[in-house]
Each structure stands twice: as structure tokens, then as C-alpha cells.
Amino acid sequence: xxxxxxxxxxxxxxxxxxxxxxxxxxxxxxxxxxxxxxxxxxxxxxxxxxxxxxxxxxxxxxxxxxxxxxxxxxxxxxxxxxxxxxxxxxxxxxxxxxxxxxxxxxxxxxxxxxxxxxxxxxxxxxxxxxxxxxxxxxxxxxxxxxxxxxxxxxxxxxxxxxxxxxxxxxxxxxxxxxxxxxxxxxxxxxxxxxxxxxxxxxxxxxxxxxxxxxxxxxxxxxxxxxxxxxxxxxxxxxxxxxxxxxxxxxxxxxxxxxxxxxxxxxxxxxxxxxxxxxxxxxxxxxxxxxxxxxxxxxxxxxxxxxxxxxxxxxxxxxxx
Amino acid sequence: xxxxxxxxxxxxxxxxxxxxxxxxxxxxxxxxxxxxxxxxxxxxxxxxxxxxxxxxxxxxxxxxxxxxxxxxxxxxxxxxxxxxxxxxxxxxxxxxxxxxxxxxxxxxxxxxxxxxxxxxxxxxxxxxxxxxxxxxxxxxxxxxxxxxxxxxxxxxxxxxxxxxxxxxxxxxxxxxxxxxxxxxxxxxxxxxxxxxxxxxxxxxxxxxxxxxxxxxxxxxxxxxxxxxxxxxxxxxxxxxxxxxxxxxxxxxxxxxxxxxxxxxxxxxxxxxxxxxxxxxxxxxxxxxxxxxxxxxxxxxxxxxxxxxxxxxxxxxxxxxxxxxxxxxxx
Numbered sequence: 001x002x003x004x005x006x007x008x009x010x011x012x013x014x015x016x017x018x019x020x021x022x023x024x025x026x027x028x029x030x031x032x033x034x035x036x037x038x039x040x041x042x043x044x045x046x047x048x049x050x051x052x053x054x055x056x057x058x059x060x061x062x063x064x065x066x067x068x069x070x071x072x073x074x075x076x077x078x079x080x081x082x083x084x085x086x087x088x089x090x091x092x093x094x095x096x097x098x099x100x101x102x103x104x105x106x107x108x109x110x111x112x113x114x115x116x117x118x119x120x121x122x123x124x125x126x127x128x129x130x131x132x133x134x135x136x137x138x139x140x141x142x143x144x145x146x147x148x149x150x151x152x153x154x155x156x157x158x159x160x161x162x163x164x165x166x167x168x169x170x171x172x173x174x175x176x177x178x179x180x181x182x183x184x185x186x187x188x189x190x191x192x193x194x195x196x197x198x199x200x201x202x203x204x205x206x207x208x209x210x211x212x213x214x215x216x217x218x219x220x221x222x223x224x225x226x227x228x229x230x231x232x233x234x235x236x237x238x239x240x241x242x243x244x245x246x247x248x249x250x251x252x253x254x255x256x257x258x259x260x261x262x263x264x265x266x267x268x269x270x271x272x273x274x275x276x277x278x279x280x281x282x283x284x285x286x287x288x289x290x291x292x293x294x295x296x297x298x299x300x301x302x303x304x305x306x307x308x309x310x311x312x313x314x315x316x317x318x319x320x
Numbered sequence: 321x322x323x324x325x326x327x328x329x330x331x332x333x334x335x336x337x338x339x340x341x342x343x344x345x346x347x348x349x350x351x352x353x354x355x356x357x358x359x360x361x362x363x364x365x366x367x368x369x370x371x372x373x374x375x376x377x378x379x380x381x382x383x384x385x386x387x388x389x390x391x392x393x394x395x396x397x398x399x400x401x402x403x404x405x406x407x408x409x410x411x412x413x414x415x416x417x418x419x420x421x422x423x424x425x426x427x428x429x430x431x432x433x434x435x436x437x438x439x440x441x442x443x444x445x446x447x448x449x450x451x452x453x454x455x456x457x458x459x460x461x462x463x464x465x466x467x468x469x470x471x472x473x474x475x476x477x478x479x480x481x482x483x484x485x486x487x488x489x490x491x492x493x494x495x496x497x498x499x500x501x502x503x504x505x506x507x508x509x510x511x512x513x514x515x516x517x518x519x520x521x522x523x524x525x526x527x528x529x530x531x532x533x534x535x536x537x538x539x540x541x542x543x544x545x546x547x548x549x550x551x552x553x554x555x556x557x558x559x560x561x562x563x564x565x566x567x568x569x570x571x572x573x574x575x576x577x578x579x580x581x582x583x584x585x586x587x588x589x590x591x592x593x594x595x596x597x598x599x600x601x602x603x604x605x606x607x608x609x610x611x612x613x614x615x616x617x618x619x620x621x622x623x624x625x626x627x628x629x630x631x632x633x634x635x636x637x638x639x640x641x642x643x644x645x646x647x648x649x650x
Binding site: 064112115116119120121122123125126127129130131132133134135136137138140141248252255256259288290291293294297298300301304305308 | 427
């Protein structure tokens with residue numbers, strides 16, 4: 001009854017929670033494990049994308065944006081609106097949503113992150129938490145509290161795979177995650193703007209001396225992070241439905257991914273996401289689905305206690 | 321100006337506050353408001369503890385609802401399943417949560433900034449999931465019924481008014497203890513840690529000991545509050561102890577004023593009664609909440625109470641300057 005939606009939001013398609021249903025009785029144990037792995041990598045790709053969003057802002061500002069999960073939710077819901085109100089086909093609605101969320105990211109930076117003078121980390125944490133509560137509250141007013149469906153991008157006919165099955169949407173999720181990660185790599189490594197962003201993150205003063213405007217780079221990082229978050233929300237929507245409160249858990253899991261892999265380390269974040277997704281999926285399938293979310297946070301705590309720099313991170317975590 | 325001088329003489333303030341608490345019920349016309357006052361008192365107890373941790377020591381916790389929940393659930397389970405008296409529930413939960421907070425506190429409080437924020441948040445969510453999933457003990461998401469109403473040493477606290485005075489007594493005890501902590505050597509050590517951990521440790525402050533100590537103390541305050549809550553409402557469900565409530569607690573500390581015990585009570589009173597004022601905007605409640613957080617942090621990063629103080633000071637200074645400029649300088 002009183003189940004608080006904000007906290008028990010679950011991806012509604014785990015091995016034992018709703019469609020697509022597989023008949024586990026007809027699967028061998030190995031095939032079941034394979035099925036959990038496929039599910040895990042799919043969810044993990046989403047966590048990785050969200051973690052990348054954290055990473056982009058962290059790299060340029062050292063801020064952890066607690067509103068990151070709301071970007072994911074907004075991406076999904078804006079796509080729904082684009083399709084229902086403007087009758088756009090999915091790709092156009094998706095592009096519109098990505099642009100929209102980027103603008104919201106820019107607004108967040110300008111309206112809430114920039115104004116305080118010389119803020120402490122606690123101040124910034126609370127501001128981004130306030131922003132996430134505000135966005136969630138507004139979304140529940142605009143879209144209501146019911147979940148919205150988005151049709152799968154290319155049908156729902158499962159693809160057989162060594163005795164297990166892959167949903168076509170899973171392929172989309174993994175594909176989009178891969179493309180986003182690779183293009184971010186290209187962007188930061190090859191383009192002038194990307195290099196400027198890296199420069200102003202590593203050495204803001206030196207970057208300023210060579211004519212890079214740091215505040216513009218921060219703005220850009222919020223826009224980019226919003227776009228990546230929105231993309232995650234759009235590709236996962238056909239499998240999980242979109243709801244105003246999905247951002248909380250999504251954001252937290254994305255952050256777990258970033259911590260596991262090593263924040264500030266893009267490749268690490270991707271690894272972290274996939275590892276988290278797989279462990280969660282195996283835990284839910286083999287142990288108990290109720291404790292699925294607890295698994296992620298236990299891993300997060302263990303990482304923070306014993307290896308705060310993450311699996312791949314080299315820089316020392318904030319520990320004395 | 322009254323408040324300014326009161327803050328410098330906390331014991332005088334304490335006496336005045338006690339009298340205020342004593343008289344407050346006679347000023348309200350509607351019994352429902354006694355209810356609100358009780359909840360404000362309970363929340364104040366948690367927020368005072370959290371303020372010791374966040375405001376004075378500079379260590380954020382986004383998981384304090386978990387300790388509050390543990391306090392409520394331990395006594396609730398003992399009472400509902402095994403008919404323990406409330407006082408037994410309080411003692412057991414204080415001991416259990418005290419040990420738990422100590423063990424968790426050691427590795428957790430080595431972390432800083434958003435790592436600490438995320439670790440405490442994760443702890444809060446793990447505990448919350450246990451409340452939901454251990455349903456043979458906790459009743460699961462639908463909640464735990466059949467908690468006995470409060471009765472201490474044979475005295476029942478069955479009317480709202482008597483419960484109000486019970487909560488007030490606990491609030492005053494908490495406050496007195498905290499005032500003493502803050503004004504003692506410990507309090508100075510905590511502020512030193514807040515200022516700079518390196519400097520504090522150079523001066524011989526055992527940082528880890530103080531941080532864990534204050535973490536345990538604030539957890540125990542939350543347990544006491546949870547105990548008062550469970551035996552007042554006599555029905556508890558996980559939704560009262562979730563992530564959102566942790567955020568609300570932090571908001572109360574921040575809005576009130578970081579590092580001011582009176583501010584903590586002010587913040588708890590304001591945010592607990594805010595929904596009563598916002599009934600008109602019921603649907604906007606969450607958004608307004610978020611907006612208040614952002615605006616206070618941008619314009620009054622030291623909290624509403626300090627912010628107002630600063631404002632008054634600035635106006636007085638301006639007034640003095642004006643006077644000086646007007647008076648002919650020879």
C-alpha cells in the first residue's frame with residue numbers, strides 16, 4: 001500500500017519482474033545465467049551512460065550533480081510529450097527531448113550553480129539536491145504520477161541467443177551506450193572544444209591564460225551531461241516505462257557506477273556500470289529481487305571504504 | 321536584538337525556551353495543533369543531533385532517517401511481537417544502534433565531501449530496504465501495527481497534551497546536553513575539525529574519535545526520536561524513514577542555520593509546519609520545498625536564522641554610518 005514510489009522504483013523488467021517473461025523452466029541453468037548476463041549488460045549500459053553524465057560535470061567542476069537522474073527522467077518524459085502532443089515520430093521526439101534536457105542543464109547551471117559566491121561542497125550538494133526535488137515536483141505536476149510507455153524502437157520479437165533471448169531494445173540500449181561513449185571519447189580527445197574543456201578542468205587558471213573561458217566550459221559540460229542523461233532515459237523507456245520519480249534510483253545507480261569504476265575516468269565508469277548491472281541482475285535472479293537495490297549500495301560502500309579511487313582510477317580519493 | 325544576546329547566553333535562552341514550551345499548548349485553539357507540536361518536538365530532537373554533526377563538525381549525513389527508523393522499528397517490533405514495555409525498547413535500541421553507528425562510523429567518517437554524502441545516503445537506503453524486505457519482523461511495506469501506546473513506570477501518556485509534555489521533556493534534555501557539548505572542550509574540538517582537519521590534528525585533536533563520537537551521539541538522538549514517534553503513532557511503515565525524510569532533515573538543519581542549536585529547532589518547526597501552511601498548494605509542496613532549498617543556499621548560505629541576523633546587523637551598521645555621515649566631523 002503505502003509503498004513510496006520514489007524509493008522502490010525498479011526497472012520493471014528484471015528476470016522476475018514482468019515482461020518480457022521467459023519460461024525459466026525450459027532453460028538450463030547455464031542458459032539462465034546467460035539470460036541474467038544479457039539483462040545485466042543492458043541495465044549496466046544505462047548505468048554507464050548515467051555515470052558518464054556525472055563524470056562530465058565532475059571533470060569540469062568537481063561537483064556531484066545530484067539532479068543527474070532527473071535528466072534521465074526528463075529525457076523519457078519529453079519524448080513521450082513530443083510523440084503525444086506534437087505527433088512526432090520517435091527519432092524526432094528523441095532529438096527534441098535531448099535538446100530540451102540540454103537547455104534544462106544549462107538553466108540549472110546558470111540559475112542555481114553559478115549564483116552563490118565561493119560555495120562550500122555542502123552548499124553545492126544541497127543546491128543540486130534542491131534542484132532535483134524541484135524538477136521532480138514540477139514533473140509530477142506536468143505529467144502526473146502515472147507511468148508512460150514508449151513503443152520499442154524496432155519491434156518486440158526476441159532474438160534467440162544460445163538458448164537465451166535478447167530483446168531488440170536491449171541491442172538499441174547497448175548500441176546507443178557504445179556510440180555515446182565512443183563519441184565522447186572522440187570529442188574530448190580530438191576536437192578543440194573538447195580539449196579546451198579538459199584543459200579548463202585540469203588547470204582552470206592555465207586554461208584561462210590561453211584564452212579558454214572556464215564558465216563557458218562549465219555551461220557546456222552541463223548541456224552535454226543533460227544530453228547524455230536524456231539519451232539514457234529515452235533508450236531505456238521502452239523497457240521500463242517512464243515516470244516522474246524514476247530519476248532518484250537511476251541517478252544513484254549511475255553514481256554507483258561512477259564510483260565503482262573510478263570517477264574522473266571515463267572507461268572506468270563504463271566498466272563500473274556494466275559490472276554493477278551484471279552483479280545486480282545475478283543477485284536479483286539467484287538470490288532475491290527484493291534486495292536488488294541493496295546489492296548496488298553495498299558494493300558502493302565497499303568501494304568507498306576500501307578503494308575510493310575506483311577500479312581503474314589512479315587519482316587518490318578524498319580520504320585522509 | 322533579543323535573539324542576538326540570547327544566543328550568547330544559552331542557559332538564559334534555555335530557561336526562556338522551557339517556559340515557552342510549557343505555555344505553548346495554552347495558546348493553540350485546536351487539538352490538531354498539539355499533534356503538530358509533538359511532531360515538531362520529535363523532529364527537533366533529530367535535527368539538533370544532526371546539527372552537531374553537520375553544522376558544528378562539518379560532516380554531512382544523508383542517511384539519518386535510517387537511525388530514526390531503527391529506533392522506531394526496534395522498539396516497535398519488541399512491543400508488537402513480544403509485548404516489551406517501551407522503556408525496554410528504548411534501552412535495547414539505544415545500545416544496538418549505538419554499536420551499529422560506531423562500527424559504521426569508523427570507515428564512513430574517513431570519507432569527505434560528496435563521498436561521505438553518498439556513503440551515508442547508501443547506508444540509509446540499505447536500511448530502508450531491510451525495513452521493506454524483512455516482512456516477518458517489520459510487516460514489510462504495509463507497515464507494523466500493534467505497537468503499544470507509551471507508558472513509563474506505570475504512568476500512561478495517553479492524551480495528546482501529556483505526550484506533548486513528554487516529548488518536550490526529552491527535547492529539553494537533548495538540548496541541554498547539546499548546549500553542554502557545544503560549549504565544552506569537545507565543542508571547540510568539533511569546530512576546529514570543521515575549520516580544518518589538518519590544523520585540528522596538528523593541535524592534538526583526535527579527529528576520528530571526535531567525528532565518530534558525534535556521529536554516534538546524533539544517531540542516538542535520532543533513535544530516541546524514533547522511539548517517541550513509534551509509541552505515539554503506534555503504527556509505522558517504511559515510507560516514514562526513506563531517502564526523502566533524510567533530505568528533509570538535512571534541509572531543516574540547513575534552513576535553520578548550520579551550527580546553531582536554536583536554528584535547528586527553528587528549522588524543524590518551520591519545515592514540519594510548512595505543509596500545514598501549504599495545504600492550499602498541496603500539489604506544489606515538493607517543488608516549493610526544492611525551491612526553498614536552492615534559494616536559501618544561494619542567498620543565505622548560513623541559514624535563515626543567521627541570514628536574518630546578518631541582515632539586521634548590516635542594517636544597524638548602515639544606520640550608524642548614516643548617523644556618522646550626518647553628524648558634522650570637525
